[in-house]
Amino acid sequence: MQIPDAAPPSLPLPFRLLAEQALARSSGAALSGGNRVDLLFDATANFDAWLNAIADAQHSILVEMYLFADDDFGRRLRDALCDKARAGVSVCLLYDWLGCWREHYRQFFRPLQQAGAEVRVWQPPSLAGGLRLLGRDHRKLIITDRRTAFISGLCASSRWQDWRDTGLRLQGPLLQDAVAAFADSWRHAGNSALADQSADGTPCGTVSARLIATTPATASLMRLDLLIAGFARQRLWLSDAYFMGTSTYLTALQQAARDGVDVRLLVPRASDIGWIATISRTLYRPLLEAGVRVFEWDGPMMHAKTAVADGRWARIGSTNLNLSSWLANRELDLAIEDEPLAQQMEARFLLDLEHATEVVLSGAGQQPALKHSRGHRQRLPVRQQAVLGAAAAARQALRIGDALGAVVRGTRDVEHSEASAFLSIALTLLLLALLIMLFPRLVALPLALLLLLSGGAVLLRALSLYRGRWRKKQQLPPAADSGQQHGDEQR
Structure with missing residues (x-):
């Protein structure tokens, strides 16, 4: 090219x-x-x-x-x-x-x-x-x-x-x-x-x-x-x-x-x-x-x-x-x-x-599709891991079919990608909502732990700052300290 x-x-x-x-x-x-x-x-x-x-x-x-x-x-x-x-x-x-x-x-x-x-x-x-x-x-x-x-x-x-x-x-x-x-x-x-x-x-x-x-x-x-x-x-x-x-x-x-x-x-x-x-x-x-x-x-x-x-x-x-x-x-x-x-x-x-592979809007009259060179071997984008369960196997088969179709056409329609993407997001959100309703402790306990850790961290940080300020004040010479107090009184 x-x-x-x-x-x-x-x-x-x-x-x-x-x-x-x-x-x-x-x-x-x-x-x-x-x-x-x-x-x-x-x-x-x-x-x-x-x-x-x-x-x-x-x-x-x-x-x-x-x-x-x-x-x-x-x-x-x-x-x-x-x-x-x-x-x-x-x-x-x-x-x-x-x-x-x-x-x-x-x-x-x-x-x-x-x-x-x-x-x-x-x-x-x-x-x-x-x-x-x-x-x-x-x-x-x-x-x-x-x-x-x-x-x-x-x-x-x-x-x-x-x-x-x-x-x-x-x-x-x-x-x-x-x-x-x-x-x-x-x-x-x-x-x-x-x-x-x-x-x-x-x-x-x-x-x-x-x-x-x-x-x-x-x-x-x-x-x-x-x-x-x-x-x-x-x-x-x-x-x-x-x-x-x-x-x-x-x-x-x-x-x-x-x-x-x-x-x-x-x-x-x-x-x-x-x-x-x-x-x-x-x-x-x-x-x-x-x-x-x-x-x-x-x-x-x-x-x-x-x-x-x-x-x-x-x-x-x-x-x-x-x-x-x-x-x-x-x-x-x-x-x-x-x-x-x-x-x-x-x-x-x-x-x-x-x-x-170029992604195109189907039927939208886009530019010519990207063509794979003759003899190019397409590596299927399948994650190399064990697939457990019939539902997971079906999803994997759909991915393979989509990839093979892309090889033949040289392009992939965006509608297909959008459908699977939005479906995955929707199912994930619905599953989370169902789990929260059935097992509210799944959310309450981690949230409480997170708040405890965050609150404890902020408290330790505050104590550290107070300790640092106290040490700095202890290191000030008497004259400087009294001068600072005198200035505070005037303010």
Whole structure:
């Protein structure tokens, strides 16, 4: 496939300056030049690059990882870090409790600590903090010797071997921002700061980019994604693993499509989190009616979080197009302003579409359906797990029939998807309502426990603040204390 049309002409200088100001303010990150960025597609390229960089590390290794699994690759990566720690290399690992809760309780990270590495966990449950399930550290970042960083949507797990995902290798001035992002997470996950926060930011390339390290409630990526949807003039191609765009973002995509922008969205058909895929399908119709083209990946899982606009701008990282990523999590993305890399991303997107099925409005006269190449073997999007019960078996058979029909036609009608999606949501809600009516304790007990934990956590926090204020007051010199009291009397 060829990329349609050339990149749009450059904006006049005043508009370029305004665009730069808008991008900087929306993302909270300045544009930095002189970087080198290498695109890494899928697990083999990314995992090999990680292991090679770790093997070559001489001074330090920093890892911030949402999910670090106790499987073949997870153990291989852990053992590589253990070897470097025993060799005297400074190793700091920060993992998310929710992403690694099994590994956390099974002492998966203990060998690293025994080897001399520093290990911290992001927001584990505690009496002071309650459950704290929201606000996860969803970043995927590895920095070796403070001169090379790897940023992606991939986690440290063999599960990604069969998934479609995208990552990158970064060198240059933005390494200082990468180390600063890790140091901020490290400080919030423990009682001490990162001992060395320096980085080798020597210019070594020609790529201009922004490193966007979002934290809960900053909405940096949400503002940037909305801005790019407004700035795109010819093309805006998106890949997302867990698409649940807000009404504001859906409207931005619809308006861009109505304005003649070629807007395409690639999402998974078979997802590891099935209910998100179900909700995503309920959002297709307004997008399709506005002219947005929607494609579902035919393989096991599409996990890439990427965007590319007009052959000039691209984004790669950990942020999904949903409220959890935009507003609640710590995420890390690289927004690239470089034509060769953006065009490379566009070429890859078109290649991905050859392994996807387009979703269309039946009878609506849409564009010609995406055709699978001759001899292409369609992988059925059936979750590889045991199916128990006749009802589950029937649902699975319907999915297979739908997939086979998509292979023959080259497209899939949105009505079929909407019917199953809305039926699943309706049955789930009705089942929950029935369970609540029959067994009210199912709701009352967990709710009471949650309120007890939350109330206890807030109480402990209040006592901690009171104790801190009392200690601070005890440390004030008498003169300062009396002066403060005198000021209070005058006020």
